[in-house]
Amino acid sequence: MINIDELTLGQIKQLRDILGVHGEPARPVEIANCDPSQGTYVIVRGRDIGVHAGEFVAHPADRTVVLRNSRRLWYWKGAASLSELAVYGAKNVSECRFGVLIVEPIQLLDACEIIVCQTAAKGMISSCPEWRA
Numbered sequence: 001m002i003n004i005d006e007l008t009l010g011q012i013k014q015l016r017d018i019l020g021v022h023g024e025p026a027r028p029v030e031i032a033n034c035d036p037s038q039g040t041y042v043i044v045r046g047r048d049i050g051v052h053a054g055e056f057v058a059h060p061a062d063r064t065v066v067l068r069n070s071r072r073l074w075y076w077k078g079a080a081s082l083s084e085l086a087v088y089g090a091k092n093v094s095e096c097r098f099g100v101l102i103v104e105p106i107q108l109l110d111a112c113e114i115i116v117c118q119t120a121a122k123g124m125i126s127s128c129p130e131w132r133a
Contacts, residue, residue, distance in 0.1 A: 037056070040056045041122040043115045050073070057105055064111065066105050066108070068104065070102050071102070077091070083115060088120055089120050094129075
């Protein structure tokens with residue numbers, strides 16, 4: 001068995017050539033800020049908070065998103081995923097359960113996905129009747 005701690009520089013170069021590893025070592029890729037513009041209508045999925053839709057205000061911390069004019073999306077029918085809901089809206093509006101409109105800013109503390117909504121989806125979500133128990 002080979003002890004990796006005892007490899008010579010020549011052996012390391014041979015391994016590099018065998019494995020096809022050339023050039024500079026990989027460096028971490030810096031990701032530019034890809035937050036939506038303030039006021040953009042988005043859907044936010046959280047781990048514990050569920051799903052919310054509203055106007056993007058800020059993303060002040062790693063998993064914190066601030067929305068205003070937002071609604072909690074409890075249930076929808078006629079969209080296979082949140083991505084489809086964000087593009088087309090749901091087909092069966094009468095069967096959707098979207099909560100009361102929260103006008104003031106709300107902090108969502110465990111966001112794990114932010115999806116920008118298309119115009120059709122925003123209109124469908126905004127016009128869906130308020131679901132109340």
